[in-house]
Amino acid sequence: MSADDSTSSTSxxxxxxxxxxxxxxIVGVGLLxxxxxxxxxxxxxxxxVVGVGRPGKPPLLAAAMGCIDRAESDLALAARDADLVICCxxxxxxxxxVLACSQVxxxxxxxxDVGSTKLTIAQQIQQxxxxxQSNIAFIGSHPLAGGTSSGPEQARADLLEGSLVLVTPDxxxxxxxxxxxxxxxxxxxxxxICMPPQMxxxxxxxxxxxxxxxxxxxxxxxxxxxxxLTATGWRSTTRIASGNAKLWRQILEENRLPALQALQNFAKxxxxxxxxxxxxxxxxxxxxxxxxxxxxxxLGS
Amino acid sequence: MSADDSTSSTSxxxxxxxxxxxxxxIVGVGLLxxxxxxxxxxxxxxxxVVGVGRPGKPPLLAAAMGCIDRAESDLALAARDADLVICCxxxxxxxxxVLACSQVxxxxxxxxDVGSTKLTIAQQIQQxxxxxQSNIAFIGSHPLAGGTSSGPEQARADLLEGSLVLVTPDxxxxxxxxxxxxxxxxxxxxxxICMPPQMxxxxxxxxxxxxxxxxxxxxxxxxxxxxxLTATGWRSTTRIASGNAKLWRQILEENRLPALQALQNFAKxxxxxxxxxxxxxxxxxxxxxxxxxxxxxxLGS
Numbered sequence: 093m094s095a096d097d098s099t100s101s102t103s104x105x106x107x108x109x110x111x112x113x114x115x116x117x118i119v120g121v122g123l124l125x126x127x128x129x130x131x132x133x134x135x136x137x138x139x140x141v142v143g144v145g146r147p148g149k150p151p152l153l154a155a156a157m158g159c160i161d162r163a164e165s166d167l168a169l170a171a172r173d174a175d176l177v178i179c180c181x182x183x184x185x186x187x188x189x190v191l192a193c194s195q196v197x198x199x200x201x202x203x204x205d206v207g208s209t210k211l212t213i214a215q216q217i218q219q220x221x222x223x224x225q226s227n228i229a230f231i232g233s234h235p236l237a238g239g240t241s242s243g244p245e246q247a248r249a250d251l252l253e254g255s256l257v258l259v260t261p262d263x264x265x266x267x268x269x270x271x272x273x274x275x276x277x278x279x280x281x282x283x284x285i286c287m288p289p290q291m292x293x294x295x296x297x298x299x300x301x302x303x304x305x306x307x308x309x310x311x312x313x314x315x316x317x318x319x320x321l322t323a324t325g326w327r328s329t330t331r332i333a334s335g336n337a338k339l340w341r342q343i344l345e346e347n348r349l350p351a352l353q354a355l356q357n358f359a360k361x362x363x364x365x366x367x368x369x370x371x372x373x374x375x376x377x378x379x380x381x382x383x384x385x386x387x388x389x390x391l392g393s
Numbered sequence: 394m395s396a397d398d399s400t401s402s403t404s405x406x407x408x409x410x411x412x413x414x415x416x417x418x419i420v421g422v423g424l425l426x427x428x429x430x431x432x433x434x435x436x437x438x439x440x441x442v443v444g445v446g447r448p449g450k451p452p453l454l455a456a457a458m459g460c461i462d463r464a465e466s467d468l469a470l471a472a473r474d475a476d477l478v479i480c481c482x483x484x485x486x487x488x489x490x491v492l493a494c495s496q497v498x499x500x501x502x503x504x505x506d507v508g509s510t511k512l513t514i515a516q517q518i519q520q521x522x523x524x525x526q527s528n529i530a531f532i533g534s535h536p537l538a539g540g541t542s543s544g545p546e547q548a549r550a551d552l553l554e555g556s557l558v559l560v561t562p563d564x565x566x567x568x569x570x571x572x573x574x575x576x577x578x579x580x581x582x583x584x585x586i587c588m589p590p591q592m593x594x595x596x597x598x599x600x601x602x603x604x605x606x607x608x609x610x611x612x613x614x615x616x617x618x619x620x621x622l623t624a625t626g627w628r629s630t631t632r633i634a635s636g637n638a639k640l641w642r643q644i645l646e647e648n649r650l651p652a653l654q655a656l657q658n659f660a661k662x663x664x665x666x667x668x669x670x671x672x673x674x675x676x677x678x679x680x681x682x683x684x685x686x687x688x689x690x691x692l693g694s
Contacts (some may be wrong), residue, residue: 236624258622285622298615299623303630305666308685310607313659314599319691321559321586322600323537328629329604333689337682345675352670358614359663365606366660369653374646381638384609388634390620 112279113138114198116176118160119167119189120144121151124206124238125180126159126247131280133158134249144170154244167192175201176276178233183207184342187216194228202229202269204276208296209346210234210260210289218264231273232260232289234296235282242336253281260289297350298357304340305355307333413580414439415499417477419461420468420490421445422452425507425539426481427460427548432581434459435550445471455545468493476502477577479534484508485643488517495529503530503570505577509597510647511535511561511590519565532574533561533590535597536583543637554582559597561590598651599658605641606656608634 116138118125129141143160145151150163164170171177171193179186179193186205190213193203207213210232221228237255239246257277261270274284287295311330314322344351361380368376417433419426422444430442444461446452451464465471472478472494480487480494487506491514494504508514511533522529538556540547558578562571575585588596612631615623645652662681669677 236622239625256622256624295619295622299619299627302614303611303627306607306611307626307630307689308682309659309662309666310604311685311688312681313603313655313662314688316688316691318596318600319688321537321557321596322692323557324540325608325633326600326604327692328632329608330685330689331629332626333682333685335682335686337679337686340682341675341679344670344678345673348670348673352667354614355663355667355670358610359660359667361610361614362656362660362663365610366653366656369645369649369656372646372649374642377645378638378642380613381609381634381636381641384612384631384634385636385638387615387617387620388608388612388631390617391623391628 111136111138112275113176115140115142115174116178117142117144117171117174117193117197119171119177119179119193120181120185121154121160121163121244122180122242123244123246124235124251125178126151126154126157126244127237127249127251128178128180128206128280129154129159130157130247130249131252133161135279137279138176142170142174151244154247157244157247159244159247168196172196173198177201177203179203179205179207182339182342183209183213183346186213187220190217190228190230191220194226194230199229202231202272204231204233204259204273206233206235208234208300208343210258210292212346214260214262214289218262227264229266229269231265231269232292233273233277234258234260234292235277236300237282241334242339250281252277255282257282257284258292259284259286260292261286262289293347294350294353297347297354301344301347301351302354302358304332304335305344305351306358307331412437412439413576414477416441416443416475417479418443418445418472418475418494418498420472420478420480420494421482421486422455422461422464422545423481423543424545424547425536425552426479427452427455427458427545428538428550428552429479429481429507429581430455430460431458431548431550432553434462436580438580439477443471443475452545455548458545458548460545460548469497473497474499478502478504480504480506480508483640483643484510484514484647487514488521491518491529491531492521495527495531500530503532503573505532505534505574507534507536509535509601509644511559511593513647515561515563515590519563528565530567530570532566532570533593534574534578535559535561535593536578537601538583542635543640551582553578556583558583558585559593560585560587561593562587563590594648595651595654598648598655602645602648602652603655603659605633605636606645606652607659608632 121143155163417439456464
């Protein structure tokens with residue numbers, strides 16, 4: 093089945109057969125986890141979708157909304173016999189969840205995640221695999237979908253449709269697991285691109301983590317009493333600064349060096365801007381404006 | 394008439410009387426000029442709305458769209474006997490247009506503009522007034538409405554509805570002209586705030602010009618081959634980098650020192666970010682993220 097086949101149909105299951113998964117477990121049922129669970133259910137890709145919240149806090153709202161079939165708060169209990177686990181928790185919790193699930197789930201199943209950073213997670217899981225002398229059937233994923241708001245009430249069954257999911261095998265990941273992860277995301281209507289975790293982190297430092305830093309810095313550098321004088325420009329440039337600070341702290345801690353490098357590179361571009369403004373060099377200003385416009389226009393609106 | 398009265402009705406004219414203006418002239422009929430002309434016509438605020446293009450280039454498309462009643466390319470001819478002139482040309486052309494119109498228009502009328510910078514324009518017009526020993530009935534305006542696209546095909550009759558227009562009298566502007574400018578914008582459904590040109594320029598350096606610089610620098614610092622890996626965050630943070638580089642060059646040249654100061658202030662915030670990432674100081678990162686979030690959340694989505 094090609095990605096096109098799966099995206100052209102939202103109701104039939106891939107290959108026209110029954111559900112692919114007997115028990116799919118979503119750990120952390122917020123915007124992304126809720127949307128994935130909902131899509132798995134809508135597309136009848138799993139006999140059962142189990143959502144796991146924090147200890148003592150089963151994700152009842154997500155269950156009431158129809159994002160999951162069943163709400164659990166005990167990870168080891170929920171993941172027993174699962175043949176698919178998707179970790180949608182904050183990045184620094186993902187390795188421990190992966191390890192906990194790997195010990196109780198169906199040995200034929202596999203685990204993936206949706207974290208915004210990939211190398212540290214992969215390294216930590218690999219270290220545990222070596223220590224336990226057992227292979228954990230894990231492969232990282234990062235759906236480029238979501239938003240600044242969080243929580244299952246923001247979930248949408250079609251969130252992944254037409255989106256891009258980066259799948260991040262390392263050199264030890266069996267080809268079969270790569271194929272199964274790609275099939276999972278394509279079944280939900282997404283396109284997939286595979287790349288090593290390190291390449292992912294360096295790319296996303298530029299395309300996602302740096303924009304977050306810049307948006308937060310721009311918002312912070314605006315005097316509060318001038319906020320009523322802002323218009324659509326400031327509004328879109330700073331939009332993502334509204335994201336959850338604790339989650340973004342984790343992302344930047346995990347991807348510290350690539351994010352630092354991206355920020356240093358950005359600071360160099362700003363030095364050209366400062367020099368052009370200091371000198372009043374109109375030609376240099378126009379050239380800097382054109383450079384930004386060229387890259388931005390490559391994307392379309 | 395209060396601003397509320399005018400915004401609560403889109404079809405009747407203010408004070409229930411006939412049109413306010415006999416001949417309203419729009420110089421530069423693009424997105425903003427076209428929208429203003431269209432709104433003046435829809436609200437029956439002028440007997441005639443004349444649009445002026447560049448020499449030899451009457452704005453025929455805007456006339457065909459209904460943004461203006463008549464398309465002209467000779468400014469002096471079009472502005473003859475006008476009782477309202479709104480200059481919507483690039484900022485560096487505004488003073489000469491204002492002077493040209495002031496010599497032929499109805500001496501009871503007034504002129505305003507929609508430029509993104511205000512002090513240089515006001516100073517240049519004041520110098521000419523003094524040289525000619527005649528008062529030019531000019532007052533600056535800046536509607537915080539528009540978009541990155543330009544041209545009359547982007548015009549919307551409701552563009553100004555609910556928007557904010559900054560009106561920028563200087564110490565010599567007669568109170569009566571201030572009142573008439575505020576009435577003009579309120580008649581088109583906008584709210585108005587008055588402030589001196591210098592205060593406007595310092596505020597907008599932070600709320601509009603700095604975001605443009607930052608968006609352009611962010612886009613330019615992203616490797617072209619990574620653009621396909623961007624998502625909604627990068628997309629909104631860089632959106633305004635698509636703006637017209639020649640127009641933005643003029644804006645930054647006109648408002649060079651306030652823009653430089655805003656950029657220097659932003660660069661200081663970035664230094665805190667660089668230090669926090671270099672040290673791997675998670676608490677500092679979270680504090681910086683929270684600072685941005687607090688200012689952004691003050692605005693709402």
